[in-house]
Amino acid sequence: MEDNEDDEVVKKIMHVMRNAPHGTIYTYEGLEMILIMAAYDQDISVAFIDDGVYALKKDQDTEGLEIKGFSKTFKALDGYDVEKLYVDQISLEERGLNEDDLLVDVEVLSSTEIGKMMAEQDVVVHH
Amino acid sequence: MDIGILVKEGPYNHQASDTAYKFAEAAIKKGHRIDAVFFYNDGVNNASRNMDPPQDDRDIGNRWVELCQKKKVQMMVCIAAAKRRGINDDVLIDCGEITGLGNLTDIAIRNDRLVTFGD
Secondary structure, eight states, rough: OEEETTEEEEEEEEEEEEOSSSSSHHHHHHHHHHHHHGTTTTTEEEEEGGGGGGGBBBBOGGGGGGGGOOHHHHHGGGGGGGGEEEEEEHHHHTTTOGGGGGGSEEEHHHHHHHHHHHHHHHHHEEE | OOOEEEEEEOTHHHHHHHHHHHHHHHHHHHOOOOEEEEEEEGGGGGGGOOOOHHHTTTOOOHHHHHHHHHOOOOEEEEEEHHHHHOOOGGGGGGTTTEOHHHHHHHHHHSEEEEEEEEO
């Protein structure tokens, strides 16, 4: 926790994307939550682990699912001052992916490093 | 300690709402304060007054109402998640409040902990 200029409390809030973007609504509603929280001037970060890394996969086509695609919204997050995007390296590797497969610039970290960051948060919300 | 609770799964289908309730009960007993329970994802179904379980089963809806009335815990339901799932003021449990994710953000900011119950 730290103070910003207005002496308001700024909390470290990490959102953890753990599920594939489609198949359940967790990722989509998680993204909605991130967009709202981004308006509150908090220290927001997003970690992508396990199947959560698929949320950032390039060239998603949701037409056949009849679901509005939202992967591009992850690209727009920096416009909401959500710039801390962390991706678990082993989760990428296990799925045959690398940084070039992702549609946005991220920081690829080891599980240990992400775990350490989680421990430093005031709030961790899993999606 | 001041604690906020986030429930992300529906009643009966998933243990998350049972565990959240038990956690709240135990925390209050230990002298902590539960500020609010916020229902998100399928968790919004916890706030339906239409639950009518068999008599020999726990009444999850009523449990939330009692927690609210007896222990002054606010029961908040995310409006966007609720609208998708047919939860509105007509079917809302007593003391439930349909509200926005901004309120969840406030809960996260003003409490010592936000504890999430989900899959």
